[in-house]
Amino acid sequence: MTPAVNTPATPTAGVLDSDLRTAIGRIARVPQLLIACDYDGTLAPIVEDPTKAVPLPESVAAIRALASLPQTTVAVVSGRALRDLAALSRLPSEVHLVGSHGSEFDIGFVERLSPELIAVRTRLRDALREIAAAHPGVRLERKPASVAVHTRGVDPQVAAAAIEAVRSGPATWEDVTVTQGKEVIELSVVATHKGTAVDQLRTQLSASAVLFIGDDVTDENAFGNLHGPDVGIKIGPGDTKADYRVAEPIEAARALALLLETRRHWLFGERAVPIERHSMLANGRTVALLTPEAKVTWLCHPKPDSAAIFADLVGGGPAGHFTVGPERGGIPLGQRYRNGTMTVETRWSGLTVTDWLDLPARETTPDGPAVVTGDSTLVRVLSGSGRARIEFAPRPEFGQVQVQLQPLDDGLLVLGSNEPAALYSPGVQWEVVDDGGYETARAVVDLRAAGGQVVLELRFGTQSLEHHRVPIHERQATAEQPWKDWVATLRLPATARDLVARSALTLRGLAHEATGSILAAATTSLPEELGGVRNWDYRYCWLRDAAMTARALVDLGSTEEAEGLLRWIDGVVERTGGHPERLHPLYTVDGYELGAEAVIDTLPGYAGSRPVRVGNLANHQLQLDVFGPIADLIAAVADARGSVREDEWRVLDNMVEAVRRRWHEPDHGIWEARLPPRHHIFSKVMCWMTVDRALHVVRQHGGEDRPEWVELRERIGANVLENGWHDEAEAYSVAYGHDEMDASSLWIGLSGLLPGDDPRFLSTVLKIEAELRSGPVVYRYHWDDGLPGREGGFHICTAWLIEAYLRTGRRTDAEELFAQMVDTAGPTGLLPEQYDPLAERGLGNHPQAYSHLGLVRCALLLDNMLKH
Numbered sequence: 001m002t003p004a005v006n007t008p009a010t011p012t013a014g015v016l017d018s019d020l021r022t023a024i025g026r027i028a029r030v031p032q033l034l035i036a037c038d039y040d041g042t043l044a045p046i047v048e049d050p051t052k053a054v055p056l057p058e059s060v061a062a063i064r065a066l067a068s069l070p071q072t073t074v075a076v077v078s079g080r081a082l083r084d085l086a087a088l089s090r091l092p093s094e095v096h097l098v099g100s101h102g103s104e105f106d107i108g109f110v111e112r113l114s115p116e117l118i119a120v121r122t123r124l125r126d127a128l129r130e131i132a133a134a135h136p137g138v139r140l141e142r143k144p145a146s147v148a149v150h151t152r153g154v155d156p157q158v159a160a161a162a163i164e165a166v167r168s169g170p171a172t173w174e175d176v177t178v179t180q181g182k183e184v185i186e187l188s189v190v191a192t193h194k195g196t197a198v199d200q201l202r203t204q205l206s207a208s209a210v211l212f213i214g215d216d217v218t219d220e221n222a223f224g225n226l227h228g229p230d231v232g233i234k235i236g237p238g239d240t241k242a243d244y245r246v247a248e249p250i251e252a253a254r255a256l257a258l259l260l261e262t263r264r265h266w267l268f269g270e271r272a273v274p275i276e277r278h279s280m281l282a283n284g285r286t287v288a289l290l291t292p293e294a295k296v297t298w299l300c301h302p303k304p305d306s307a308a309i310f311a312d313l314v315g316g317g318p319a320g321h322f323t324v325g326p327e328r329g330g331i332p333l334g335q336r337y338r339n340g341t342m343t344v345e346t347r348w349s350g351l352t353v354t355d356w357l358d359l360p361a362r363e364t365t366p367d368g369p370a371v372v373t374g375d376s377t378l379v380r381v382l383s384g385s386g387r388a389r390i391e392f393a394p395r396p397e398f399g400q401v402q403v404q405l406q407p408l409d410d411g412l413l414v415l416g417s418n419e420p421a422a423l424y425s426p427g428v429q430w431e432v433v434d435d436g437g438y439e440t441a442r443a444v445v446d447l448r449a450a451g452g453q454v455v456l457e458l459r460f461g462t463q464s465l466e467h468h469r470v471p472i473h474e475r476q477a478t479a480e481q482p483w484k485d486w487v488a489t490l491r492l493p494a495t496a497r498d499l500v501a502r503s504a505l506t507l508r509g510l511a512h513e514a515t516g517s518i519l520a521a522a523t524t525s526l527p528e529e530l531g532g533v534r535n536w537d538y539r540y541c542w543l544r545d546a547a548m549t550a551r552a553l554v555d556l557g558s559t560e561e562a563e564g565l566l567r568w569i570d571g572v573v574e575r576t577g578g579h580p581e582r583l584h585p586l587y588t589v590d591g592y593e594l595g596a597e598a599v600i601d602t603l604p605g606y607a608g609s610r611p612v613r614v615g616n617l618a619n620h621q622l623q624l625d626v627f628g629p630i631a632d633l634i635a636a637v638a639d640a641r642g643s644v645r646e647d648e649w650r651v652l653d654n655m656v657e658a659v660r661r662r663w664h665e666p667d668h669g670i671w672e673a674r675l676p677p678r679h680h681i682f683s684k685v686m687c688w689m690t691v692d693r694a695l696h697v698v699r700q701h702g703g704e705d706r707p708e709w710v711e712l713r714e715r716i717g718a719n720v721l722e723n724g725w726h727d728e729a730e731a732y733s734v735a736y737g738h739d740e741m742d743a744s745s746l747w748i749g750l751s752g753l754l755p756g757d758d759p760r761f762l763s764t765v766l767k768i769e770a771e772l773r774s775g776p777v778v779y780r781y782h783w784d785d786g787l788p789g790r791e792g793g794f795h796i797c798t799a800w801l802i803e804a805y806l807r808t809g810r811r812t813d814a815e816e817l818f819a820q821m822v823d824t825a826g827p828t829g830l831l832p833e834q835y836d837p838l839a840e841r842g843l844g845n846h847p848q849a850y851s852h853l854g855l856v857r858c859a860l861l862l863d864n865m866l867k868h
Contacts, residue, residue, distance in 0.1 A: 016254060020244040023231045024255060025436040027209050028262035029318055030229060031601040032071050034207035035259070036198050036222070037063070037252075039078035039085060041182075041215035042235055045249050048153060050080075055089055056249055062256035067094035069260075069267060070608075073205050077102065077194050079181060079218055081143040101179050101218060102197025103145040103190045113145060117189045120175045121145065124187055127170045135162035146188035159183070181218045195221035211259065212242075213252050266316055268531075268608035273297075275526055275606070276826035276835075276842030278313075279335065279344045282509030283357035283479070285376045287522045289313060289846070292335050292827065294346040294353040296322040301419060301460050302375055304512065304519055305539040305589050307397045307614075309421070314525050314612045315603035318436060320395030322458065324380060326351050327387040327444055337502065337828055340487040341480040342509055344828070350386030351447065355379070358457075359479050375461030379479075381472060382454040384447045390456070392423055392430075393440040398600050398612075405432045405439045410465040412441055424457040424465050483508075491557040493863030496822055500859045502829035503852035504556055507549050510849050512589045516564030517541035518549050519589070521833065521845035527609030528834060528844050532789035535605060537613045538833075538845040540594065542586040543569065544670070545849050547629035552853035554636045555860055562637045563645075569630060570647040573654045580654035581661045585623040585672070586616060594619045621668040622677060627655040628686030628751075631693040638701045656694045656709060663687040663716055669735070670744050673785040679736035682744035684720040688713060689751045717753055724748070725760060731767035732760065740783035741771045743797035746804045756807035765804045773801060775837040776820030792834030792843040795821065799854025806861055818858050831855065 016024075027033065037043055043055040043063070067074040075096035078085050082099030091097065098105055113121070125140075128147050132138045137154035140147055149166055151159035163185055170187055171178045179186045179193060194214070202210055208229070212222045215235035223232040223241040232242035235252055246252055265271075273291045278298075281288040288310070289298035297312040299322075311319035326348045335346045343356040358377040382388050394403060396417040403416040407430045414421040423441075427450055430441045445454050455472050468475065483505060492500055510519040521538035528534035547569075550562035572591045573580050588594060597615035605612050634652050638644045644652075663684070666677035691713040698704055724745075726733040734742035746768060748754050749761035772779045777793020778801045798821050805814035824835045824842070831851035833844025 016246070016251070016258065017244065020233070020246070020255065021258065022434060022436055023244060024211075024259050025262050027211055027229060027231045028259050029266045029316075029436070029602070029604075030208035032073075032206055032208045033263065034073050034075065034198075034202055034205055034210045035063075035066055035256075036075045036077050036201065036210060036212045037256075038194075038214035038216060038219050039076050039080060039089060042213050042219075042249060042252055043076065043089070046215075050150070050152075051088070053088060055091075056253050058250065058253035059256060060091070062253060062260050063095060064092055065260050066256065066263070067092065069263060071267065072263065073201070073207065075198075075201055077197050077222065079148065079179070079184070079186060079216070081141065084141075096201065098197050098201070100143045100146050100188065100190075101186065101194050102192040102200070103143070103188055105197075105200075113189070117145075117175070120173070120189045121147075124170055124173070124176060124189065128166065128187070131162060131165045131169065135159075135165070138162045143188075145190045146186050148184055148186040150184050152183040179218050181216050193221040194218055195223075195225035198222045199225055213255070214242075215249075266318070267604050269316055269604060269606060272607040274826075274841050275832045275844070275846045276824070276830060278826070278830070278846055279337065279828045280342070280506060280509060280522055280830060280847055281344060281355060281357045281378070282342050283359050283376055284509075284511065284513030286357065287509060287519075288357060288378060289522065290335075290344055290346075290355055292346070293332060294324050294335075294355065296355075296378070298523060299378065300539070301421075303589050304522065307400075309394050309396050309419075311395065311398045311603065313523065314606050315395075315399055317393065318395065318438065319399040319603055321391070321393050322378070322380070323389075323391040323393075324353050324382060324456075325389055327389045335828060337505075338480065340484040340501070340505070342483055342505060343476065343480055348384075348386070351382065351384040351388055353388075354381040354383070354476070356476065356479055358475065359482070375459075377460065378458040379472075379475070380456040380458075381476070382445065382447060382456070383452055385452065386448075387444060387446050388454070390428070390443045390445065391440060392442075393435065393438065394421065395438060398603060398614075399438075400600075400602070402438055405430075405441045407432060407441070408465055410467070413463050413465075420461060420463045422459045422463045422465055424459060424468075425454070426467070427454060428456075486558065489557060493859045495859045495863040495866070496818075496855070499822060499825065499829050500556075500856055503831075503855050504553065504558075506830060506847050506852050507553055507849055507856075508558075508561060510549070510847070511561050511564070512541075513564075515589055515591060516561075516566075516568035517587070517589045517591065518546035518561065518565055518849065520545040520586075520850070521848045523845045524614060525609070525612040526606050526832065526843070526845045528791035529609070529789045530607050530839075530843070531609055533609075533611065534787060534789055534791055535609055535611065535613060536618075536845070537597075537616050538848070540586045540616065541568075541589055541591075543572075543583065543626040544585070544623070544629050547626075547633040549849045549853050551629065551633045551636050552856040554633070554640055556856065557640075559637050559640050562633055566630075566634065566637070566645075566648050566651055570651050573651060580627075581658035583626060583658065584619050585621055585626055586619055617674070618668075618672040621672055622662075622665070623669065623672070623683070624659075624662055624665065624667040625670050625680070625683040625686035627658050628689040628693075631655045631690040631697075635693040635696050638697050642701075644697060644701045652694050652697060655690050656712075659687045659690045659716075660712055663712075664719075671742075671780055671785070673787075675786045678734075678738065679723070680744075681720060681724045681732050681735060681742070682747055684716065684724065685747045685751050685753055688716040688720060688753055689747075691716065692752070720748075721753070721760075729767060731764040734781060734783060738783075740781060741768055742781045742783075743768055743772055743778050743794070743800055744780070746800045749807055750800060750803055756809070761804075762808055765801070765808055768804075769801065772797070776817070776824055777835050777837050792836040794834055795824075795831055795848070795851035796854045799851075799858050802858045803861060806865060811865060814858075815862065818862060821855065821858075 044053040077098040082104035139150040213233045234240040234242035299310040312321035406413040411425040412423040524537035525535035597617040599611040603612040669680035729739040732745045754761040778797040830847040832842040832846035833848040
């Protein structure tokens, strides 16, 4: 069916139509974009002498820049012969040139014509030459597969007669295809047109969408083939199948410039806020991230490993955000956590924004702790005397679901998602606008006129806009008090006391209260290298990371998180059906196996770092080290409490049994390199530590000994001490028989397998310091892990070297490195996974449990040394 011809309104000269701007904004954000343009009348104005048709400088600049962008292809599709198009346009090789209405995709095309078609072309040229000779002024343009008959500037009667002669003559031949343009008719021996040419490019490039710009009748074939998210722009007057129109070529250049600006920003996130400057909100159910300018850029619902409703962090504005700030703009005076809480205050002159995730409703059970019910609420309190601008752009499912925003008396309903939500905002007058196919609500509020305060509540799991019975200041106090009470119970060190308290709160914030699991980090796909592909999803519970996190909190005096985690692990082990050695390295927060790792290719990634991943392929790896931290945690909890619970005994027995069955196997190791398994030193040490800590527990809290466990521990220890040492490296390396160094091998001493004064441990520390330390950070390794790119130094590895310094008597070095590590933290005290010492900025997912537990552990050790 031929698409209906429409006549889009002609825009005011010099101004792009708002609908066209919206369409450009939408198509600029597709994963693979094809931009195709006509030449004459589009990139170059129409001129009397076709050999003088030079493209506009503005168009050339936009085309060149667009062609240099990743995931972006530019093509010029012209009726001109390819050789003439190349000579005249002088466009760079990155721009694909298609000549003769799609008959020529490269200069050697003529060689591919069959002998039969070459014969037809020869007859065609002879016939048209006779017609041109009989009609003065008519000009022929010979092309490899066609001949164009030009009548521009010819007497109208002569031109009409020439065209009639062509139409009644060669145009009727069986093997000839006719294309009619403005004052030109072209006859080709190849059946093609600009529409089929664009389709060929689309298929070849796997383009997600096409933007086509043209002015001629011949361009209607391309406009007619556009569909779905494609955009067609007609230049000049006349009926067209294109949905949008501009007046002249310079307006097309402006459209291309807007496309360039929007796509470049979408691809690269040029104004990406440094990772470490984000603050985290938490309530035991989910987490959110906040920029220093009070923009909520990350929030997953209903759980932290669910899809995001705000994913600006990895997708820019179109992926969802909730922004509040002064109407006049400007950088805030500061941002801080309220002491001992997870509430963040952002301050400008005349405006303070106070943010927290409200605790869900709680029901007390007769024989146990309070049970969390209901969903979370993001509360944002605006106070002061100034005028504030608000922008609410929810984008459920990482921006994959378009929702409608319905203003009501006391707020907005979010409609169209499986997860209901409502923004309670009494007194706020919202304007709902279309934002590239999505709806965004905007408002300006006068705080002085509103009595000095405006409350915004994003309520999940409901569409209720009812007034809350409890005053907002009481609700804030109720939300903050459990955090304050918990911090008050901790045994905080004098060393970096405030930062340790913030780290402890962060670790508790990563704990999922309803299940007992603990996240490795709050985010997915924050890059280990800006612009790189080392972007992973850490919103899950790694057995190793979670156990080490809980152990750090036990050391600070809190066993609640450890007890919850061990109950969760008991359930996970039970679901292995008696095969704990088959435990996966990580699970969902609910304790179940992850789905397949997937890529969301519509999201450009943080600062252009693609791909954005959901899930983690490491789920299927064999990592034999996971049992050690769990046994170590049980030992710490038992010592702190003075007893062992039944479920903890089960977990301990299962950890030792898992080690007994598999300790001798190669595995993928702690760093999850996508390489064949090796006999990793760290994994072997953790197997040893599993049995060692289990023996400690049964001896101290069970009143018995297990000779078979003693024998197993000694056998593993002897094996790793003998086979892990590399004579040439003069250190314990990454794996048996390999000389590359790995920071995790420091655990040969940190675990207690070797004493701090053992020459082999001393040598290993020196080797790792020499090869892997760079200023304030320690890298995991420098060996080839099978992935492209590089990464930053790992804060957890820095913490391990600090501990190694202390164990080997290098206290001054430990204190110096700890001070450097502390200095890398963000302004509100949070640490991502990594740090780049050259760019002096954080990298990796944020905040990272590893980093904060490492800081806690080091501060406690330094404090303990000061006391003794």
